[in-house]
Amino acid sequence: MDRDTFIEKLNELLAEEFEVDVQTIHPDSTIKITLALDSLSFVDLIAVIENEFGVKIPGQELKELKVFSQLYDYIYDKIEQK
Amino acid sequence: MGVYSCLGKNLDEVRESLYNGKSGIIFDPVRKEMGFRSALTAHLEIPDLKGQVSRNQRVYMPEQAKYAYVATTEALRNARLDQDYIDSHEIGLLYGNDSTADAVVKSVDTMREKKDTTLVGSGAIFQSMNSTVTMNLGCLFRLKGINLTVSGACASGSHAIGLGSLLIKWGLQDCIVCGGAQEVNPYSIGSFDGINAFSTRESDPTKASRPFDRDRDGLVPGGGAATVIIESYESAVKRGAPILAEVIGYGFSSNGDHMSVPNVDGPSRSLEMCLREAHVDKKDIAYINAHATSTPVGDKNEAKAIANVFEGYKPVVASTKAMTGHEMWMAGSSEIVYSMLMMQNDFIAPNINFENPDEDSARLNIPAKRLDTHFDMFLSNSFGFGGTNSTLIVKRFTK
Numbered sequence: 001m002d003r004d005t006f007i008e009k010l011n012e013l014l015a016e017e018f019e020v021d022v023q024t025i026h027p028d029s030t031i032k033i034t035l036a037l038d039s040l041s042f043v044d045l046i047a048v049i050e051n052e053f054g055v056k057i058p059g060q061e062l063k064e065l066k067v068f069s070q071l072y073d074y075i076y077d078k079i080e081q082k
Numbered sequence: 083m084g085v086y087s088c089l090g091k092n093l094d095e096v097r098e099s100l101y102n103g104k105s106g107i108i109f110d111p112v113r114k115e116m117g118f119r120s121a122l123t124a125h126l127e128i129p130d131l132k133g134q135v136s137r138n139q140r141v142y143m144p145e146q147a148k149y150a151y152v153a154t155t156e157a158l159r160n161a162r163l164d165q166d167y168i169d170s171h172e173i174g175l176l177y178g179n180d181s182t183a184d185a186v187v188k189s190v191d192t193m194r195e196k197k198d199t200t201l202v203g204s205g206a207i208f209q210s211m212n213s214t215v216t217m218n219l220g221c222l223f224r225l226k227g228i229n230l231t232v233s234g235a236c237a238s239g240s241h242a243i244g245l246g247s248l249l250i251k252w253g254l255q256d257c258i259v260c261g262g263a264q265e266v267n268p269y270s271i272g273s274f275d276g277i278n279a280f281s282t283r284e285s286d287p288t289k290a291s292r293p294f295d296r297d298r299d300g301l302v303p304g305g306g307a308a309t310v311i312i313e314s315y316e317s318a319v320k321r322g323a324p325i326l327a328e329v330i331g332y333g334f335s336s337n338g339d340h341m342s343v344p345n346v347d348g349p350s351r352s353l354e355m356c357l358r359e360a361h362v363d364k365k366d367i368a369y370i371n372a373h374a375t376s377t378p379v380g381d382k383n384e385a386k387a388i389a390n391v392f393e394g395y396k397p398v399v400a401s402t403k404a405m406t407g408h409e410m411w412m413a414g415s416s417e418i419v420y421s422m423l424m425m426q427n428d429f430i431a432p433n434i435n436f437e438n439p440d441e442d443s444a445r446l447n448i449p450a451k452r453l454d455t456h457f458d459m460f461l462s463n464s465f466g467f468g469g470t471n472s473t474l475i476v477k478r479f480t481k
Contacts, residue, residue: 019137022128040204047201056198 006079007072010049027069034068036079053079083326084156085419086149087306088124088406092156097423100431103452105288105405107302113268113275120280122290124304124407126266128148139222141205145184145222146263147218147413149307150177154219154259157309162323163257165224174227174255176246177215177239177309178262180411181408183270183348184208215263217305227255233411235466236373238262239308240414244332244472246312258287262415264305271303281376291408292435293374293401294443296383300377304407308416325479329361331360331461343382346472348471349373349387349463356461357391367397367475368457369430371421373465374401375408382474385442396447397461400433414472425478428456 001009015022018035020035025034037045042062049054059066065071085092088106089099099106108123113121128145130151135143143151158164163173189206193199208217213231220229223240228249233243239262246258275278281300283290292298317323333356337348357364370388374381381401388399402411402420409416424430430453437450458478465471 019132024378036136036138041141043204047203048202049477050198056200061342 001079003076006076010072010075013052017044025068027072028067030067031065031071040045049075054082057077083160083310083419083422084153084158085306085308085416086129086152087308087409087416088126088304090461091152093419093423096196096354096420097427099405099450100402100420100423100480101427101429102254103405103432103434105291105408105434106304107287107290109284109286109287110268115220116268116272118268118272118275119278120275120282120300122282122287122302122303124266124409126306135222140248141203142208143218144182144209144214144265146179146265146269146305146307147215149305149397150215150219150261150263150309151222153261153309154223154234157259157311158212158223160324160337161311162321163311167321169224172227172255173225174246174258175216175220175225175229175443176232176242176258176260177219178232178242178360178411179212179215180233180235180416181265181270182210182212182214184265185214187269197216203371213218214372218230219259222235223259225259227258234470234472235279235468236410237464237466237472239416239469240418240462240464240472240474241334243310243312243329243415243418244334244474246315247329247332250312256266257313259309260312261309262412263306263307263411264412265454266303266305274303278456279377289435291376293372293376293404293433294446294448295436296438298376298381301377301403302407304409305412306409308410308419309342310415310418323417326426327479328477329474330477331356331473331475333359333473335471337471342467344383344465344469346383346386346390348469349384349465350391350455352473353387353391353461353463356475360436360475362459362475365395366459367461368398369421369424369460370399371417371460371462372399372401373463375403380465382440384465385446389445397473398430398453399446399448400430403430404434404436405431414462415466417462418474418476421462421476425457425460430457434450
């Protein structure tokens with residue numbers, strides 16, 4: 001899967017799971033604000049990514065990922081390492 | 083009041099079903115594929131709350147919390163309790179619920195398959211706790227008074243209203259959201275099916291639930307949610323609430339006997355206590371909404387208890403479970419709502435499928451057809467596994 005396809009797939013997945021307009025998801029937009037995440041729904045972000053891409057993001061590492069571009073890089077690197 | 087059941091998605095729809103004796107029971111082929119002895123069930127859709135409740139709140143809600151949300155929204159609206167009033171007063175919450183099987187089964191399945199607890203998601207813990215309905219309603223409606231789930235098996239919803247009436251009587255709360263909710267998914271009642279408690283009259287689903295009928299062969303599981311707002315007279319008058327009726331009696335007892343087989347003594351004591359607490363003569367009771375679930379022993383012993391306690395007088399006795407099936411944790415509340423709808427609209431719903439009495443039900447006045455009649459007071463029985471019994475008496479409000 002090339003990077004653009006991966007990003008498009010991830011954005012659609014997150015838009016559906018967190019019920020936001022996919023157009024609001026940009027590389028430089030803040031994950032927490034865009035997806036309206038609270039301390040509990042962060043767990044769902046980890047779960048939906050793990051279920052779809054087989055990549056588990058430890059909670060502490062997720063906290064370091066502030067914007068979507070960081071999330072894309074993190075997951076895509078893990079996919080490529082497989 | 084508010085309700086969401088197999089008879090309708092709101093009070094108007096439910097009133098029509100009750101009036102016309104319409105059954106909400108179907109044959110569910112999925113249950114047959116799952117190995118159920120009986121695939122009969124009440125049928126209702128799980129409400130789609132997208133657009134009404136946020137995604138982050140909806141993930142905490144199992145189906146019974148969704149039913150309860152719809153019923154409570156209707157009840158608050160009818161009671162003219164808006165969010166501003168709720169935010170500035172300590173409104174309580176007592177709701178009956180006694181299972182969360184679907185949520186528990188799904189989380190355990192995920193843990194077993196994935197070996198990763200994160201994958202059960204953020205909502206699983208809140209859906210899996212027995213207090214899930216009160217947790218959800220308390221947060222969604224921002225209620226600030228007592229917040230407690232009442233788990234009393236199939237009498238849960240009745241005990242919730244009874245206990246609420248005591249808290250108000252004692253001056254500890256002015257207004258309480260009371261009710262009962264029941265999940266309808268197959269997992270929740272698979273083990274119940276396993277003990278041969280359900281009717282197997284699968285060829286004729288709407289005829290399967292036959293309370294008091296000689297040929298009854300078991301209950302049919304149902305569910306949904308029903309909410310009533312109970313309030314002190316002073317509080318209701320002060321805010322100009324539409325007062326519908328008064329809870330004038332609450333009786334309770336425990337059989338101290340068998341796990342699943344009801345006796346006559348326990349229900350009799352609950353009935354007698356309720357009449358005593360209400361300070362009414364038994365002849366003031368026009369209608370008894372019986373617990374009668376359509377099981378051979380349960381109906382027989384309730385018929386004996388009613389006949390004994392009401393000796394010398396025959397109020398109308400009927401069980402709405404003929405139409406709804408057994409709504410279990412919800413039943414004690416929904417049957418107050420059903421009876422209230424009848425009292426408001428001058429009819430008593432038919433005990434459909436009552437074709438032939440047995441020797442015990444022959445002692446009661448059970449109408450197979452609807453009665454168009456005015457009445458001012460009714461009694462509602464609810465009994466549950468473990469021998470818990472609850473009885474309520476409700477009187478039409480007059481100034």
